[in-house]
Amino acid sequence: MLDISVLGPLQVICRGVPVVPTAAKPRKVLALLALSPDRFVSVESLMEELWEERQPRSAATTLQTYILHLRGLLATALADGPDRTGAGPVEVKDVLVTKPGGYLLHTYGGRVDVREYEARAAAGHRAMAADDFAAAAATFREALDLWQGRTLIDVQTGPRLTAEALHLEESRLSLLGRRIEADLNLGRHHEILGELAGLCTEYPLDETFHGQYMAALCRTGRRGRALEVYARLRLVMKRELGLEPSPAVARLQHTILSGGPGIDWEPGAGSWAAGPQLLRAG
Template identity: 50%
Template sequence: MDIFALGPFTVLNNGENAVPKAAKPRTLLALLGSSNGNVVSSSVIISELWDDRPPRTASTTVHTYVMQLRRLIGAATSATGERVDPKDVLRRDGGGYLLDAGPGRFDVAEYDRLAAEGHKAAQANDCLAAHARITAALNMWRGPAFADVQTGPRLSAEVTRLEESRKMLLERRIEIDLRLGWHHQVLGELAGLTTEHPSHEGLQALYIIALYRCGQRTRALAQCDQLRARMADEFGLDPLPAMAALRQAILVNDPALEDDTVWPLFVRRGRELQAKHVGVLP
């Protein structure tokens, strides 16, 4: 069984679709499918389906949804001629249910593995390997996580984790591209990303660095000033101290701007500036 959650939720049993059209059975399948073969308790299932307002017949209704899912699994299995008892795939275990997907794919697990490998390669300064792993992880996304699933508390938390991971991984990949000297290649992508996320300081910083390295010093300084004004107007805040260190470096054409780990370097400088300001060591 193959389970795909990085986009519209899809479950393929021997290539046959096994996702119900009805909202709550779909949510139940998504909850069980994302649990890596672990038992999901009935209380968690009921909370996921009805939050804190379950009907009196909740347990019976869950059992009805389970039977519907088993029928779908059975139909997908029989279409291939394989003889598998759906009760062995989606089974009752103690006080809950588990989905035994067998040796198939689960795109979230693959994504997490590739992301971890990418981070590890980046820490080892193996930028080409890091770029390859992280790019492969990002390419697995087909849209918002669990895009067509009505999520409750457990799945909503997982959606948040995945979306935050995706943003951080994208930022990491662009940082690695800059380490590799690919500032011209990422300039257009960064222009789009900073328009989409105008207050994301990490992406803004990488765009500013790319602009500077592409010989667009004036635009880089203007981008710094626009970010400062936006942060003040929208949030009443100053940008990170690292942004002040970055702007100062651009003003004096600091050679550190060509360093292959330029953004982490300015994060460190920003911490030092902040520590001096408050009188505390970084």
């Protein structure tokens, strides 16, 4: 009955009717509840999100006002929206539920994009563990296609929402790396070169994307370009962080320089090792 999307703009739809408020603070409250659907969210967490450490004396009363505003939007949707689930009459207090010390947003089995993302990601990891790289790549793509932009891109996030959004973004980047790893294992190095070039530009300090780009370039016989990618990464890391690239990336560069027997991406290991396949052109 309650469909929730947070992987991009905030969308909460009750019986086909959008219920996201336009005012910034009620929007924050709904966003924090939407990130924990069917789970308890404490008043303390909501207040921290709204006011951080500068909570006014009227904070509790003001929060209750925001909850009433959200319930008003939900009540309108429940009255106006068609019941396509067969749930029958539902009271607004059973959708936005008051619990001792907090609240809970009850979805009644509605679609939640984060849940779908996590389920497909888990299926992709299982496929990778079974060396079914085709299924893994396809499932990871399905998970990543659920993203419509940066998490809660249209919400003014406080500390709690910022932390949740960062966690989801890190998960997305990790999953993207795993999908590319699956594609490399499938020999799709030509197809992903352009994507990796863009990712290395967007994330100039990300060693995984740079290592994968170097590996893909080597597979197409472009060792010189792979070494240029390493040199650029090393320059940026030294300038921005005062660090050298990790031993894994450095070993990859050394193997390319030494003209060894090849370079093989180790699935799931996050490192590169000598092997016969990767430097073959074609």
